[in-house]
Amino acid sequence: MSNDLQNYIPLLMSFGLASLIATTLLITSRLLGPRIQTREKLMPYECGNDPVGNARDRFSVKFYLVCLLFILFDIEAIILIPWAVVYRALAEELGNKLFVYAEMMIFVATLFVGYIYVWKKGVFDWSK
Amino acid sequence: MTFQQLLFIGFAALVLGGGIAVVLLRNPLYGAFALITSFVGLSALYVMMGAQFIGAAQIVVYAGAIMMLFVFVIMLLNVRADEERPPRHRFLVWLAAPLALLLSAGLWLAVAGVQGDRAPSGEAGTVERVGKNLMTRYLLPFELTSVLILLAVVGALHLAKREKE
Amino acid sequence: MLPLLVELPPLPTLRDTAFIMPEIILTLFAGAALVLDVALPRSKKHLTAYFSLIGLAFVAIALAQQVAMTASLLPISAFYGMLFIDGLSVVFRFVFIVAAAFSILYSIKYLEFEREQRGEYYALILFSTLGMMFVATSGDLIALFVSFELMSLSVYVLVGYFKRDKRSNEAAMKYFLTGIFSSALMLYGLSLVYGVTGHTNLGLISETIAGYVQGGTAESGDPRLLLMVALVLVAAGLLFKIAAVPFHMWAPDAYEGAPTTVTAFMSVGPKAGAYVLLARMLLFALAPMREMENLPGWAALLAVVAVLTMTVGNLAAVTQDNVKRLLAYSSIAHAGYILLGIVSGTDMGYQGVAFHIMTYTLMNTGVFAIIIALHRQGVIGENLNDLNGLFSRAPSAAVLMLIFILGLAGIPSTAGFVGKFFLFGSLIQSGKPWLTYIAIIAVLNAVVAFYYYARFARAMFLNAPSENIADASPLLLAPSVRITLTLSAIAVLFFGIYPQPLINVADIVAQSITTVYAQSSGIALR
Numbered sequence: 001m002s003n004d005l006q007n008y009i010p011l012l013m014s015f016g017l018a019s020l021i022a023t024t025l026l027i028t029s030r031l032l033g034p035r036i037q038t039r040e041k042l043m044p045y046e047c048g049n050d051p052v053g054n055a056r057d058r059f060s061v062k063f064y065l066v067c068l069l070f071i072l073f074d075i076e077a078i079i080l081i082p083w084a085v086v087y088r089a090l091a092e093e094l095g096n097k098l099f100v101y102a103e104m105m106i107f108v109a110t111l112f113v114g115y116i117y118v119w120k121k122g123v124f125d126w127s128k
Numbered sequence: 129m130t131f132q133q134l135l136f137i138g139f140a141a142l143v144l145g146g147g148i149a150v151v152l153l154r155n156p157l158y159g160a161f162a163l164i165t166s167f168v169g170l171s172a173l174y175v176m177m178g179a180q181f182i183g184a185a186q187i188v189v190y191a192g193a194i195m196m197l198f199v200f201v202i203m204l205l206n207v208r209a210d211e212e213r214p215p216r217h218r219f220l221v222w223l224a225a226p227l228a229l230l231l232s233a234g235l236w237l238a239v240a241g242v243q244g245d246r247a248p249s250g251e252a253g254t255v256e257r258v259g260k261n262l263m264t265r266y267l268l269p270f271e272l273t274s275v276l277i278l279l280a281v282v283g284a285l286h287l288a289k290r291e292k293e
Numbered sequence: 294m295l296p297l298l299v300e301l302p303p304l305p306t307l308r309d310t311a312f313i314m315p316e317i318i319l320t321l322f323a324g325a326a327l328v329l330d331v332a333l334p335r336s337k338k339h340l341t342a343y344f345s346l347i348g349l350a351f352v353a354i355a356l357a358q359q360v361a362m363t364a365s366l367l368p369i370s371a372f373y374g375m376l377f378i379d380g381l382s383v384v385f386r387f388v389f390i391v392a393a394a395f396s397i398l399y400s401i402k403y404l405e406f407e408r409e410q411r412g413e414y415y416a417l418i419l420f421s422t423l424g425m426m427f428v429a430t431s432g433d434l435i436a437l438f439v440s441f442e443l444m445s446l447s448v449y450v451l452v453g454y455f456k457r458d459k460r461s462n463e464a465a466m467k468y469f470l471t472g473i474f475s476s477a478l479m480l481y482g483l484s485l486v487y488g489v490t491g492h493t494n495l496g497l498i499s500e501t502i503a504g505y506v507q508g509g510t511a512e513s514g515d516p517r518l519l520l521m522v523a524l525v526l527v528a529a530g531l532l533f534k535i536a537a538v539p540f541h542m543w544a545p546d547a548y549e550g551a552p553t554t555v556t557a558f559m560s561v562g563p564k565a566g567a568y569v570l571l572a573r574m575l576l577f578a579l580a581p582m583r584e585m586e587n588l589p590g591w592a593a594l595l596a597v598v599a600v601l602t603m604t605v606g607n608l609a610a611v612t613q614d615n616v617k618r619l620l621a622y623s624s625i626a627h628a629g630y631i632l633l634g635i636v637s638g639t640d641m642g643y644q645g646v647a648f649h650i651m652t653y654t655l656m657n658t659g660v661f662a663i664i665i666a667l668h669r670q671g672v673i674g675e676n677l678n679d680l681n682g683l684f685s686r687a688p689s690a691a692v693l694m695l696i697f698i699l700g701l702a703g704i705p706s707t708a709g710f711v712g713k714f715f716l717f718g719s720l721i722q723s724g725k726p727w728l729t730y731i732a733i734i735a736v737l738n739a740v741v742a743f744y745y746y747a748r749f750a751r752a753m754f755l756n757a758p759s760e761n762i763a764d765a766s767p768l769l770l771a772p773s774v775r776i777t778l779t780l781s782a783i784a785v786l787f788f789g790i791y792p793q794p795l796i797n798v799a800d801i802v803a804q805s806i807t808t809v810y811a812q813s814s815g816i817a818l819r
Contacts, residue, residue, distance in 0.1 A: 082259030
């Protein structure tokens with residue numbers, strides 16, 4: 001078990017290093033930096049102009065829909081990966097390429113129905 | 129204590145700390161970020177158990193896509209931290225801690241009875257293993273999942289889309 | 294080592310595919326209903342309903358092919374043990390088809406009237422039915438959970454189908470949040486079952502647990518406490534879905550807020566699906582845990598829940614004036630009765646469960662169909678007062694309603710009586726004294742129930758019609774609905790007087806439960 005995990009040690013090190021650098025930078029700037037607060041400095045940054053209105057604006061529900069659809073198709077994408085990885089080996093082992101291919105195609109076809117539905121419902125049509 | 133145990137404790141603390149922070153933090157946006165921390169810790173725990181695929185999926189789907197949705201919804205609702213009302217049943221807050229302790233004690237007792245080799249095999253959750261199982265033994269639930277996702281698309285769209293009359 | 298797929302089982306053949314033919318057809322029709330919805334103009338959307346009904350007819354025909362296959366009562370396993378075709382699965386899939394078809398039929402005019410006629414509605418009902426059908430045929434935790442979620446998620450959306458109706462929104466929100474929470478609890482329980490036994494196949498789980506109930510082995514330790522935790526979690530999730538006390542709080546709100554047609558559907562279809570899953574889990578996978586040494590088995594836990602459920606349901610129903618809320622509590626009470634059959638553990642009890650679910654489907658959809666018909670311009674038709682003088686306004690509807698109500702009350706010579714007779718009788722037949730006491734409580738409950746069902750009869754036949762102008766407009770009963778209702782009412786009376794044909798069907802279910810359990814080890818995997 002530890003043998004497999006050794007592959008992750010570089011990853012762990014980079015995680016550790018990243019958080020170390022981030023916290024060090026934050027703490028040192030907090031400790032060493034002078035704090036002079038003026039009105040301009042405390043203003044929300046909007047490319048140098050005076051801010052227009054509140055930054056906490058309501059989002060259109062359209063963003064939400066797109067985000068939701070993204071999740072669903074994201075799940076589809078992640079499920080494609082194990083299939084793609086084992087495709088060749090499994091097709092050989094089962095002796096039936098078409099079967100392994102069809103398995104995923106049925107999955108994709110079902111979601112394609114959803115895609116047609118979403119499209120026809122006009123979710124991607126933002127001008128309306 | 130081995131290095132591995134140390135790692136486990138570290139990541140488990142990340143998961144639990146993140147979870148507790150989600151409950152305690154008043155600002156929903158901070159809560160969402162605490163949840164991401166918890167998810168990252170969970171993903172690391174999965175990897176330590178040899179379930180690489182689940183670990184990766186945890187990051188891509190949960191910490192990535194689902195958290196994005198969380199943040200969008202928080203922005204959509206535009207709830208401010210100071211708008212929150214105090215909870216109606218204050219006594220429940222005081223009841224929560226003892227009940228949680230009782231539950232933990234009960235679970236501990238239940239788990240303590242079980243022995244045997246429950247150590248992860250190290251290759252149980254590799255992408256190859258998951259793929260092979262998904263494409264053969266668990267083929268039916270796999271295809272059923274596509275219908276479930278289709279249904280989720282339809283349902284989400286119906287509930288969230290504004291109809292033009 | 295966790296047991297994982299080591300050598301590859303043979304490919305699913307056409308034989309396996311034949312077993313899911315009804316489900317394949319249903320999926321195709323549900324998908325086509327969606328595409329049809331976006332393709333049809335607004336004025337023709339109701340065609341999706343007829344299309345869905347035709348689809349269900351095809352599904353029923355495909356399912357009829359399986360009746361002969363299960364004649365031997367031996368379950369057939371397919372798709373690497375994922376599928377599990379036995380008498381129970383065939384009979385209950387017919388129940389689901391009937392529930393879905395009735396709900397669609399009763400919905401057409403209602404949705405037209407509410408100006409919410411859309412294809413998604415019918416597609417969602419079909420998807421939910423697909424989930425139920427897979428619940429009835431799955432023999433594996435993963436397949437069971439995915440199909441259970443398919444069934445539940447569709448209903449969450451259906452409850453909130455009227456987007457502009459605040460009550461519908463609120464009901465959907467409450468139902469969804471509590472429902473998802475209970476699903477999560479159940480999933481945790483299922484994961485513990487897998488963790489303890491190392492299997493997802495129900496047969497293998499049952500076999501493994503049977504070896505543990507005596508206290509486990511030196512190798513495994515004593516996993517009984519952990520199994521108890523798993524059992525409680527799984528049961529909590531399932532009892533939530535059938536609205537058993539103490540997980541019943543959502544039911545009145547969800548029933549009241551949901552569109553009435555959806556209330557009709559969710560009170561029979563998904564509920565029956567949850568019963569099937571409960572039976573599969575308790576009577577098959579966790580069957581060895583019915584009674585354990587030194588530990589309470591699930592029979593005792595379920596008996597307490599059943600008694601609480603019927604008592605709370607009946608007492609709360611007495612005080613209700615809203616018909617939908619009243620029927621919600623009545624359905625809670627009926628859930629309590631049905632649980633008794635599982636507790637009794639006898640053939641008679643299982644027959645009672647199957648019989649009662651089948652007849653309850655007819656009676657409850659019938660009652661809701663009349664309430665749907667009462668819903669007109671300016672009249673919500675959900676208050677008990679709205680039924681006032683129904684007999685003088687619409688005699689045939691009132692008589693039909695009376696038959697269904699008497700059936701729900703369990704008056705002798707209706708099918709409802711036979712179901713209750715079997716359920717309560719099985720407790721006495723089991724020969725255990727504590728079950729006899731429960732039978733007495735159940736009979737007392739049935740007496741309390743007479744009171745609130747009698748309120749329906751009094752409102753319809755004795756009270757004068759309300760002084761409401763809109764009341765004068767005719768009821769929304771299409772000829773097809775009228776025929777279906779009449780046939781259901783005749784069936785309720787016929788099976789009340791001559792129940793034998795339906796008892797034979799119920800017996801198929803009971804036999805398959807007992808056979809499956811007796812041979813759980815041999816049929817686990819193909």
